[in-house]
Amino acid sequence: MAYSSERSQENRRxxxxxxxxxxxxxxxxxxxxGGLGGEALRxxxxxxxxxxxxxxxxxxxxxxxxxxxxxxxxGYGLLFIxxxxxxxxxxxxxxxxxxxxxxxxxxxxxxxxxxTTTVSEFISAMEKIRMPQAVTxxxxxxxxxxPTIASEWKSIRRAMRMRGIHLGGxxxxxxxxxxxxxxxxxxxxxxxxxxxxxxxxxxGAPVRRTNICRIGFRAQDFILLAGCxxxxxxxxxxxIGVKLW
Amino acid sequence: xxxxxxxxxxxxxxxxIYAAIYFxxxxxxxxxxxxxxxxxxxxxxxxxxxxxxxxLFLTKVKKPGMIFIFAMIMGIMMLLTGxxxxxxxxxxxxxxxxxxxxxxxxxxxxxxxxxxxxxFSMWVFGNYLPLFTDYEGYFAQRADYGQxxxxxxxxxxxxxxxxxxxxxxxxxxMIGGTIGRKLLGKHxxxxxLA
Numbered sequence: 001m002a003y004s005s006e007r008s009q010e011n012r013r014x015x016x017x018x019x020x021x022x023x024x025x026x027x028x029x030x031x032x033x034g035g036l037g038g039e040a041l042r043x044x045x046x047x048x049x050x051x052x053x054x055x056x057x058x059x060x061x062x063x064x065x066x067x068x069x070x071x072x073x074x075g076y077g078l079l080f081i082x083x084x085x086x087x088x089x090x091x092x093x094x095x096x097x098x099x100x101x102x103x104x105x106x107x108x109x110x111x112x113x114x115x116t117t118t119v120s121e122f123i124s125a126m127e128k129i130r131m132p133q134a135v136t137x138x139x140x141x142x143x144x145x146x147p148t149i150a151s152e153w154k155s156i157r158r159a160m161r162m163r164g165i166h167l168g169g170x171x172x173x174x175x176x177x178x179x180x181x182x183x184x185x186x187x188x189x190x191x192x193x194x195x196x197x198x199x200x201x202x203x204g205a206p207v208r209r210t211n212i213c214r215i216g217f218r219a220q221d222f223i224l225l226a227g228c229x230x231x232x233x234x235x236x237x238x239x240i241g242v243k244l245w
Numbered sequence: 246x247x248x249x250x251x252x253x254x255x256x257x258x259x260x261x262i263y264a265a266i267y268f269x270x271x272x273x274x275x276x277x278x279x280x281x282x283x284x285x286x287x288x289x290x291x292x293x294x295x296x297x298x299x300x301l302f303l304t305k306v307k308k309p310g311m312i313f314i315f316a317m318i319m320g321i322m323m324l325l326t327g328x329x330x331x332x333x334x335x336x337x338x339x340x341x342x343x344x345x346x347x348x349x350x351x352x353x354x355x356x357x358x359x360x361x362x363x364x365f366s367m368w369v370f371g372n373y374l375p376l377f378t379d380y381e382g383y384f385a386q387r388a389d390y391g392q393x394x395x396x397x398x399x400x401x402x403x404x405x406x407x408x409x410x411x412x413x414x415x416x417x418x419m420i421g422g423t424i425g426r427k428l429l430g431k432h433x434x435x436x437x438l439a
Contacts, residue, residue, distance in 0.1 A: 204254015
């Protein structure tokens with residue numbers, strides 16, 4: 001079998017360019033979660049909210065898609081039954097519903113970005129928009145470490161729980177010291193190994209790195225980026241006082 | 246130190262490692278801020294809990310620029326998590342101040358390390374800024390959280406809280422820094438990590 005790394009890269013290539021994904025995350029964070037633009041942009045925001053779900057379907061990430069849908073459904077469900085609940089529960093349901101519906105979309109988009117972008121794709125995309133290394137290297141290290149930290153923390157919590165060190169346990173006051181410290185030291189150790197391996201592969205070297213992964217804008221990127229520009233344009237028009245509809 | 250002052254790959258990777266730890270802690274704590282009473286308390290909790298990773302980070306800082314980059318990364322992460330552009334500004338200011346402070350201690354002095362973390366912690370205030378600069382608009386946007394939430398937050402966050410919160414960030418940063426220093430001596434130096 002003729003092995004061609006070029007072709008294998010082409011096969012693994014995602015549906016979107018990392019730059020497009022980043023633009024979408026930023027826009028969703030600012031408009032949908034940050035609430036920029038207010039009520040006037042509501043239709044555009046609703047349209048944008050469907051996007052991450054569609055993208056997950058295109059990339060065949062069924063599990064993430066299901067999780068996102070469940071989050072949204074729970075949120076709207078809570079908002080729906082809210083008026084029928086008594087007293088404190090009413091407030092609680094409204095509040096949880098408000099948070100879930102607000103955050104679900106951006107969480108799903110973030111998950112999409114992280115799940116479908118490899119570190120090399122991210123770095124080569126950042127090099128193309130001339131982002132300085134001072135930003136790209138720490139950022140890519142961070143995104144590489146988040147899942148590691150999460151799993152480390154989970155195991156440490158489990159181990160400490162056995163000794164009664166958890167919130168509500170017999171030694172709850174020691175939670176901070178006995179959970180954070182091991183989490184940090186193991187992360188730092190993992191990070192040091194990561195750093196050694198990244199340096200051997202020439203990250204941060206003074207020369208320009210080459211990269212095997214294929215990125216570039218295709219039709220779908222142009223369509224989505226045009227959509228982004230359109231939303232920004234609407235927002236500018238709206239904030240200088242033009243009545244949109 | 247008269248060695249090369251340019252930031253190398255290893256320094257930037259170190260920034261990333263500690264920024265990741267700091268952000269995870271920050272994020273876990275910030276989730277509490279959804280409960281109204283914890284919203285002002287975030288300016289106490291974040292600086293105190295973040296003290297440990299930041300103090301550990303400062304032991305790796307030997308060149309100018311690393312603290313500033315750390316702060317800017319936090320600003321970018323806040324932008325990506327929907328806190329708006331204000332934290333970018335406070336991060337730049339707090340990062341520069343912290344940088345200068347730690348540099349004046351020649352990247353060694355533990356007293357300037359604690360003070361530097363106090364200054365750095367003031368960036369947290371940027372997350373409150375949208376609330377104070379546009380009091381009405383902020384609550385209009387959060388209408389879907391329910392009137393009870395809005396009432397509670399308005400009671401907890403009158404306008405005069407702004408300077409109090411900024412001060413709280415600074416003071417609690419110093420406390421967090423001191424705790425961080427203590428834990429550093431107790432755990433990390435023994436393990437050869439600091």
